[in-house]
Amino acid sequence: MSSERLYQLLPMLYDAMRKQLGDKREECGFLRGQPRMLDYVYHHDGCIQREMCDAFSLEASTVSNILAVMEKDGLILRKRNPASSREVNVFITGKGREVQQRLERVYEWMEAAAFEGFSADEKERFLRDFAAVTENMMKSR
Numbered sequence: 525m526s527s528e529r530l531y532q533l534l535p536m537l538y539d540a541m542r543k544q545l546g547d548k549r550e551e552c553g554f555l556r557g558q559p560r561m562l563d564y565v566y567h568h569d570g571c572i573q574r575e576m577c578d579a580f581s582l583e584a585s586t587v588s589n590i591l592a593v594m595e596k597d598g599l600i601l602r603k604r605n606p607a608s609s610r611e612v613n614v615f616i617t618g619k620g621r622e623v624q625q626r627l628e629r630v631y632e633w634m635e636a637a638a639f640e641g642f643s644a645d646e647k648e649r650f651l652r653d654f655a656a657v658t659e660n661m662m663k664s665r
Contacts, residue, residue: 544637548630557580557586557590558593560580561580561590561591562600562616562620562622562623563631565600565614566620570614572612572613573612573614573634576591576614597619598617601614601616601617602618657658
């Protein structure tokens with residue numbers, strides 16, 4: 525049995541994936557944080573900006589600043605929610621969808637590298653268990 529512990533392995537995994545994504549991100553002209561924000565909006569089109577703050581454990585001003593740059597670049601569109609003037613909905617644009625499709629290839633490449641040598645069942649089991657661990661930690665905040 526390995527003497528490695530979760531708190532030791534997670535930062536190493538995060539750093540390795542962030543570096544790989546960072547290298548590709550820079551090729552696409554993204555700033556730090558933008559790929560995961562675009563991915564979130566792609567999968568939650570029309571989401572409330574506050575949901576993004578919660579999803580990424582970031583301050584509203586940080587999310588707003590990242591989204592402002594993405595909006596300027598034509599990747600997303602922010603609109604005040606007519607039902608609640610305090611809420612801002614975030615929508616992906618056509619350009620954002622195109623960029624997201626390119627990023628999907630990067631994500632697929634990273635996932636293939638991460639799961640090299642794993643069977644499909646092993647990969648599925650790991651992802652299921654990892655999602656459960658993540659959910660447990662999110663609940664305990």
